Each structure stands twice: as C-alpha cells, then as structure tokens.
Amino acid sequence: MTDPYAVLGVSKNATDDEVKNAYRELARKYHPDNYADNPLSDLAGEKMKEINEAYDSIMAERRAGKTSGGTYTGNTGGASSFPDVRYLINQGRLEQAQEVLDGVPPQSRDAEWYFLNGTVLYRRGWFDQAFTSFSTASRMDPNNPEYRNAVQNAARQQGRQYNPYRTYGGTGSDCGACDVCQGLICADCCCECMGGDLIPCC
Secondary structure (H helix, E strand, O other), rough: OOOOOHHHOOOOOOOOHHHHHHHHHHHHHHOOHHOOOOOOHHHHHHHHHHHHHHHHHHHHHHOHHHHOOOOOEEOOOOOOOOHHHHHHHOOOOOOHHHHHOOOOOOOOOOOHHHHHHHHHHOOOOOOOHHHHHHHHHHHHHHOHHHHHHHHHHHHHHHHHHHHHOOOOOOOOOOOHHHHHHHHHHHHHHHHHHHHOOOOOOO
C-alpha cells in the first residue's frame, strides 16, 4: 500500500495543520475542474482519488490515536500510556488525551488515571466532574501532593462558579479583581502540575 504521507508530501511527524495544508494544495492542483477537455483529465482524476484516500487514511489513523503529529505515537496500554497523556495535555490536545484515557480498561484505572482525567476535564471547564475525578485520585493515593493540590484548586474553582450567595455585578461582596486573581492562581497551579509555570513568581 502506498504511504499516505508520501502521497501528500509530508513527514509522519507533520502536524495536523501541515497535513491539511498539503492536502489543500494538492487538491487545488489536481482538481478535475482544472482538466476539463484535457487529455490528462483521467490521470488527474486518479491522482485526486489517491490524494483523497491518503488524507482520509491519515486523519482516520490520528483520530484512532495511532499517531497525532509532532512526536507523539499513541499508546493505549494502561499506565505505560500516562506520559503520553501528559504530553498531549501540555500540547492542548485534550480530545486525543481523552481518547487514550478512555482506552484504559476500568480495572486498570489507578490514581494517576483519575488525576489525568480530572486535568482534561478541568482544562475543558467542567469543574464538577474534575473535582470528582481529582478526589478519587487523592483517595487512592492520599500522600501525593500533586493530587491534593488538584482537589483544592478544583474545589476553589467550583465554589467560584456555583456559589449561590455571590452577588453578580454592581457593588457589594462581589470582587471582579479577586475573581481574576483566583482564576490566574488556579490556572498557574494546573500548569505547574503539568510541568509549566504560568506565573513565575508563584
């Protein structure tokens, strides 16, 4: 079978955007409309079919988690895949990270799995679910400070989102500047958990 990456003229480490751009360029070049009433129309049609199949093959492979561009190669083998999940989260590839996590059998889901699952949920803004997942991770490994910090951060964010006594707008007990600071601190803690640092001084 012809290598789909070779058909599009990109490397296997190409990003999704690079693959899409290569596909668009080739599609414009070999589109059948460009060869109407041309003796090369049949060849152009075959080439366009090959280009479409190559693009579909690459994107289907990546959606399945086998490869995702950059340097990541998918792994759904339980704990051995967790470094890959952290890499994906740091790259902002939350859907792919979730796909890898979902591929871990329930009986193999340890504290690290629940922490990473909670991190994906937190990044998506689903604080209730993130809090539940972080809490499970902390219960399974109560001595892990990373998990405890994640629970506290999610709890604070959850309280900010759903506090029924909060006054919205105007004056009074609501403090927009405080909310901004709290949000930045929570985001910084999440970044530090994943190896980054949003606020260097914290």
